Amino acid sequence: MPANFEIAHLWVFFLLPLPFVVYWLFPALRIRSASLSLPTYGKVSAYTGEKPRKSAFIRRRGIVNWISMLLIWVLILATLSSPQLVGEPQMKVKTSRNFLIAADISFSMAEKDWEINGEKVRRWDAVKALMHEFIQKREGDRMGLIFFGSSAYIQAPFTPDLETVDQLLEEADVGMAGQMTYIGKAITKGIELFDKDTIETKVMLLLTDGVDAGTDILPLDAADIAKEDSILIYTIGIGDPSGVGVDLDEQTLQEIAEMTGGQYFQAKDEKRLQEIYAEVDKLEPIEYEEEENRPTTLLYYYPLGAALGLMLITMFFQSLFHLIQSSRQKGKEVNLG
Structure with missing residues (x-):
């Protein structure tokens, strides 16, 4: 410089x-x-x-x-x-948004139907590798992590320390939250996390490869509550619905995104998922203060x-x-x- x-x-x-x-x-x-x-x-x-x-x-x-x-x-x-x-002069990054990643780590994410460098890997390993890159680029956001399966739990509360978030992501693995997929629980847990914070701009990135199996709260009911709390939800469906071993409820994910003002993306492979992350970066760009940092x-x-x-x-x-x-x-x- x-x-x-x-x-x-x-x-x-x-x-x-x-x-x-x-x-x-x-x-x-x-x-x-x-x-x-x-x-x-x-x-x-x-x-x-x-x-x-x-x-x-x-x-x-x-x-x-x-x-x-x-x-x-x-x-x-x-x-x-x-x-x-x-x-x-450099523009100072403005911390003005809570960005929550809610990732599915149910047993279906252990399917080895994705490729990285010509080698078959688990869906979760491929998703996690690209999530690392995505998190590192979100400097300026306060990020949090929720993992869900049969239950949903907070892996990282909202923090500007992206290195810690990245480390906690690395420590998570398939099956830690149970074998089923409860999307409604994940959204509800995210709403609870947003309610504990004062920053008004709230964005959730929901990744799943399955169909909601919960009975406590339906995904669309949870999305309706999120809409009332001004939470924007981008949904990503992992896998090709026409492929073998993929049971993806695209319609529900589309409706969740539409209800909250977000978008639905379908990721068939690693390349498409990387493109989706780039699209999300454009939709939710990092904000900068008017004050200059020299x-x-x-x-x-x-x-x-x-x-x-x-x-x-x-x-x-x-x-x-x-x-x-x-x-x-x-x-x-x-x-x-």
């Missing part, structure tokens, strides 16, 4: 002349040094060539020292200005590190210089003695 260099607080550089203003307004610091009174001070001064000076003096800084201090000041201002690399990489630590490094180097050479001066002074004192 291309990024542009920007300075967040450009006004900080207006402080650049501040050291000169301080130098001009405030008097120099005078440092008192120890003095030595000798009866023959005049003779010593003449002998050594050293001129007498006052007990208070202004320590002079060399040109190198001044340049170093000015560079450190510029680097400190550069740090405070917050330099950064700013990426291209990825930012802060760079302040570069000038800060350079300032600290230059400060340490300056202090080191100052100490070395004073040490050399001190050694020379002691050498003169020895010669004088």
Whole structure:
């Protein structure tokens, strides 16, 4: 992703002349040094060539020292200005919808009449593989999972953590909810899950390969309740109704979708199911906030590190210089003695 260099607080550089203003307004610091009174001070001064000076003096800084201090000041201002690399604007994903997948895991989903890469696999394995891809693309939705057979249970409550939903999907297998297909129970369980949440947009994706065998609540009665709660249901029939071992009630699935404002899709194979997921993506696109999100990489630590490094180097050479001066002074004192 291309990024542009920007300075967040450009006004900080207006402080650049501040050291000169301080130098001009405030008097120099005078440092008192120890003095030595000798009866023959005049003779010593003449002998050594050293001129007498006052007990208070202004320590002079060399040109190198001044340049170093000015560079450190510029680097400190550069740090405070917050330099950064700013990426291209991106629209923030808006979490505005609860998306529930209700999947049939009754015994009929164990039929090996689907193919993946030329190999016969169970219907559930093929459906699950494509569901993984579908879930990963739904970033921005709060997703939940319900699995049903003779009973319906919540595998994952609504959450924006799609990795967790994907993991819980992987852990589910055929027969965990019983051997029969109770579509009415699945829709009712989904309604209960939606009722516990505050987000108004509610979408259910119902996948099944069978005929409802329940007597507690009929699928169309459950769909009518879902309609009253503004729940949109997309239904997917798994398998070819004309094929062997497929007992699919397409009419009921079509009526459920029509009643709630959704659509019915018939998935004969893996390719068609993948196309259906793409169609659902178009019908329920991910929504984005109007607010833009611009990825930012802060760079302040570069000038800060350079300032600290230059400060340490300056202090080191100052100490070395004073040490050399001190050694020379002691050498003169020895010669004088």
